[in-house]
Amino acid sequence: MDDKKLIFSGIQPTGTFTLGNYIGAVRNWGPLQEEYNCIYCVVDMHAITVRQDPVKLRQNTMNSYALLMACGVDPEKSILFIQSHVRTHAELSWILGCNTQFGELSRMTQFKDKSQKHADDINSGLFTYPVLMAADILAYNADLVPVGVDQKQHLELARNIAQRFNQRYGDFFTLPEPYIPEVGAKVMSLQDPTKKMSKSDENPNACILILDDKDTIIRKFKRAVTDSDSEICYREGKDGINNLMTIYSIFTGKSFDEITSEFDGKGYGDFKLAVGETVADALEPIRTGFAQYSKDKAFLKKCYTEGAEKALRYSHRIVSKVYRKVGFVDMG
Ligand code: ATP
Numbered sequence: 001m002d003d004k005k006l007i008f009s010g011i012q013p014t015g016t017f018t019l020g021n022y023i024g025a026v027r028n029w030g031p032l033q034e035e036y037n038c039i040y041c042v043v044d045m046h047a048i049t050v051r052q053d054p055v056k057l058r059q060n061t062m063n064s065y066a067l068l069m070a071c072g073v074d075p076e077k078s079i080l081f082i083q084s085h086v087r088t089h090a091e092l093s094w095i096l097g098c099n100t101q102f103g104e105l106s107r108m109t110q111f112k113d114k115s116q117k118h119a120d121d122i123n124s125g126l127f128t129y130p131v132l133m134a135a136d137i138l139a140y141n142a143d144l145v146p147v148g149v150d151q152k153q154h155l156e157l158a159r160n161i162a163q164r165f166n167q168r169y170g171d172f173f174t175l176p177e178p179y180i181p182e183v184g185a186k187v188m189s190l191q192d193p194t195k196k197m198s199k200s201d202e203n204p205n206a207c208i209l210i211l212d213d214k215d216t217i218i219r220k221f222k223r224a225v226t227d228s229d230s231e232i233c234y235r236e237g238k239d240g241i242n243n244l245m246t247i248y249s250i251f252t253g254k255s256f257d258e259i260t261s262e263f264d265g266k267g268y269g270d271f272k273l274a275v276g277e278t279v280a281d282a283l284e285p286i287r288t289g290f291a292q293y294s295k296d297k298a299f300l301k302k303c304y305t306e307g308a309e310k311a312l313r314y315s316h317r318i319v320s321k322v323y324r325k326v327g328f329v330d331m332g
């Protein structure tokens, strides 16, 4: 391989992606291909840490794969695959789990949140989820991991596990760095702008799905919760407006000051409509691309099969060295 840095990232196949997933993570995946070697993965094994309907999971996994392509990930430029197709992730996860402390995993805020949300099913996969995530990354010795800010803690854990392994067995793993966008690393809910936008939100108006049609997107933005004054400016305490300004700024390239001048003398209604229209238009090519890719099952299959073969070849080299380092007998 050349000396470009290696990027790895993953996304869960839980339905379609939200505007938060898009802005915080996936939007950057396409452009990164031009500068880095990139490996991207639909993490279906992570998804089953919460109950999934098998038929829907299969469908959602295929759709997520097609959607990543529609968002600009090109399987000719990147390695794009489905996690369960590449056995090295689970294999490495076991070894890393034996180098991870119960206490470290207990401190993960996503585990605490999710075990509250799914109190009737606090399974051990939910607890060891970050170990599998570390394995995803370390199986390729990735340098950079583009994620939203909510994944920062998991990434720090991955670095700690790598560091501990290196101390115990000799320098081996690259310590992965988070790659978090400066703007948009945490897109907030449209209904409660103090909470992150999440697809598991019960209120469908809280969250824009990137496959929502234009009318739905505009309607959700029109209903967005803001505040009781009327100034369109970025200021502490104006969480709703700040969130809308961030979104608008990302899609138009305008600075906050420029947005404030643009809407000088206008009301929140005009601003919300402009944000809705801008987002809907920006997402239009993704909807069209998705409709095309998701129809062509044979092409999808060809892409994910080739992706898995490349990912296995790459990660197998690394994981077999790990096997040797921990003292497993070579199979010959
Ligand atoms: P959810 O809480 O909606 O289920 P998740 O974080 O579990 O979200 P994933 O599909 O695994 O969802 O996330 C994929 C990527 O999207 C991650 O890098 C994550 O950090 C990022 N992301 C998720 N929600 C947001 C958000 N509201 N703002 C910015 N980035 C986000």
Ligand code: LTN
Residues within 6 Å of the ligand: 008, 009, 010, 011, 012, 043, 046, 132, 133, 136, 137, 145, 146, 147, 151, 154
């Ligand atoms: N945990 C992440 C998804 C994820 C991931 C990864 C991200 C799984 N494995 C490896 C980056 C690198 C999430 O819930 N968003």
